[in-house]
Amino acid sequence: MLPALEAAELPADAIEVGRIADAWGIKGWFKVLPHSAQPEALFSSKRWFLQAPGASASTAFRLAIREAKEHSDCIVATSADVPDRNAAEALRGARVFVPRSSFPTAGDDEYYWVDLIGLSVVNREGVVLGTVRELLATGPQTTLVLAAEEEGKAIERMVPFVSAFVDKVDLPGRLITVDWQPDY
Structure with missing residues (x-):
């Protein structure tokens, strides 16, 4: 072509x-x-x-x-x-x-979506909530779409990617820590 x-x-x-x-x-x-x-x-x-x-x-x-x-x-x-x-x-x-x-270098507390996909997400208590499958632009904020498994069934969780809920993004450690509960 x-x-x-x-x-x-x-x-x-x-x-x-x-x-x-x-x-x-x-x-x-x-x-x-x-x-x-x-x-x-x-x-x-x-x-x-x-x-x-x-x-x-x-x-x-x-x-x-x-x-x-x-x-x-x-x-x-x-x-x-x-x-x-x-x-x-x-x-x-x-x-x-x-x-x-x-790619240009991201600023402090800025991340490329492609770098977040595949990261594990845990809450403050250490409970694994899932793995980032994709991100959605939902108007004023971005939302992490997590793929997880509970009782042998695939489930999906959504967590707003905003500072009120995201405590830390550790790209080298491939981990995001959030203030979020599994039943939200």
């Missing part, structure tokens, strides 16, 4: 950050629908990796980004490897990956 681009292997720390929606204009710009409301990773990385829809995990292409900027509800970007609208249209549907190592 993307024959003019250089084939490349996805970096070991590659994170999917968006999808190319369509061409934008006539000079090779293209629209990217980011997976995050704050897509800093798309702006901070000057090399993206693309996978065509339905391609195997080992099939990827490197794309050197000249410029990326916000436009309405999406990101628009350009690359020297995408000279015109026809080339940009050929990218439609491609998944966009960025190496995790090129």
Whole structure:
């Protein structure tokens, strides 16, 4: 699908950050629908990796980004490897990956969602509440969606990811401590 681009292997720390929606204009710009409301990773990385829809995990292409900027509800970007609208249209549907190592450094008490997924969650009493399966943006706050098992049955718990309930996030220890009870 993307024959003019250089084939490349996805970096070991590659994170999917968006999808190319369509061409934008006539000079090779293209629209990217980011997976995050704050897509800093798309702006901070000057090399993206693309996978065509339905391609195997080992099939990827490197794309050197000249410029990326916000436009309405999406990101628009350009690359020297995408000279015109026809080339940009050929990218439609491609998944966009960025190496995790090129993400901007998170500030104090800020975390990338991708870093929280898979962490164990325990309450102040040491009761295991589950493992972070995903995060949901629920308007004014983010919610941790936990996968757990009780009495042999899979259950789901939701814990607001706000300072009133989250005591500590230990990324190296892969643990989040919360003020939350199993029966909430």
